[in-house]
Amino acid sequence: xxxxxxxxxxxxxxxxxxxxxxxxxxxxxxxxxxxxxxxxxxxxxxxxxxxxxxxxxxxxxxxxxxxxxxxxxxxxxxxxxxxxxxxxxxxxxxxxxxxxxxxxxxxxxxxxxxxxxxxxxxxxxxxxxxxxxxxxxxxxxxxxxxxxxxxxxxxxxxxxxxxxxxxxxxxxxxxxxx
Numbered sequence: 001x002x003x004x005x006x007x008x009x010x011x012x013x014x015x016x017x018x019x020x021x022x023x024x025x026x027x028x029x030x031x032x033x034x035x036x037x038x039x040x041x042x043x044x045x046x047x048x049x050x051x052x053x054x055x056x057x058x059x060x061x062x063x064x065x066x067x068x069x070x071x072x073x074x075x076x077x078x079x080x081x082x083x084x085x086x087x088x089x090x091x092x093x094x095x096x097x098x099x100x101x102x103x104x105x106x107x108x109x110x111x112x113x114x115x116x117x118x119x120x121x122x123x124x125x126x127x128x129x130x131x132x133x134x135x136x137x138x139x140x141x142x143x144x145x146x147x148x149x150x151x152x153x154x155x156x157x158x159x160x161x162x163x164x165x166x167x168x169x170x171x172x173x174x175x176x177x178x
Contacts, residue, residue, distance in 0.1 A: 066090035111159035
């Protein structure tokens with residue numbers, strides 16, 4: 001899990017499929033800003049399929065957009081991402097999400113987050129947090145729980161949602177905005 005900018009992209013061969021045809025990948029050269037979880041060395045390149053039709057992720061290579069990227073690392077400075085991996089622009093994250101990357105999310109590594117797809121839903125064990133954004137907010141995967149809560153392990157061993165930081169009040173935004 002890293003915060004990074006993509007600075008360039010090029011198509012590269014990454015071996016052959018079972019029929020001997022070359023497999024193409026997009027190699028993004030990145031500038032890593034911060035490593036939240038991963039190998040001891042900086043990630044230099046991120047690889048993905050060449051189009052979204054085959055689960056590739058497209059990144060802006062102008063070097064201006066910062067991303068939060070959660071992918072799969074080979075441990076040798078190479079990281080792979082697909083459409084199933086979390087890739088968000090840094091500016092789209094809530095203050096709670098940004099703060100939780102450094103402090104709170106690691107407190108929930110032993111917890112299980114279970115999706116609630118339709119009401120009613122129930123937890124099956126005390127080490128589980130029930131994620132209800134999908135059911136409660138009309139199929140929204142980026143809802144209130146995702147933006148403003150972290151599932152953490154409590155001192156008694158159970159897991160629960162923790163509200164790390166309240167969203168800013170509208171009056172506050174109106175006063176601050178020019």
